[in-house]
Amino acid sequence: MSNSDLLEKPDVRDSDTGNANEVFHYVRKNKIAESAVMGTLVEALCGEVFPVTKSPKPGSPVCPACKEVYEQLRKE
Numbered sequence: 001m002s003n004s005d006l007l008e009k010p011d012v013r014d015s016d017t018g019n020a021n022e023v024f025h026y027v028r029k030n031k032i033a034e035s036a037v038m039g040t041l042v043e044a045l046c047g048e049v050f051p052v053t054k055s056p057k058p059g060s061p062v063c064p065a066c067k068e069v070y071e072q073l074r075k076e
Contacts, residue, residue, distance in 0.1 A: 024056040026066040045069040 025044030027035075035042045035052035043049050046065035056062075
């Protein structure tokens with residue numbers, strides 16, 4: 001996976017609970033629109049699989065595991 005394949009802003013898994021612990025995940029850019037429109041699943045860098053249902057707002061919490069993987073990929 002190259003840096004150009006990654007979304008600079010993470011996308012989210014919608015827990016449908018209004019959960020304050022909700023975090024946003026990094027996913028492949030080219031899968032976001034397809035998932036949002038068709039409801040297909042995406043796989044986050046941390047391995048979680050979910051449909052894209054909303055976008056993050058500035059300052060939204062990011063999945064720590066996704067952030068760690070993303071930072072490692074940026075160093076390569």
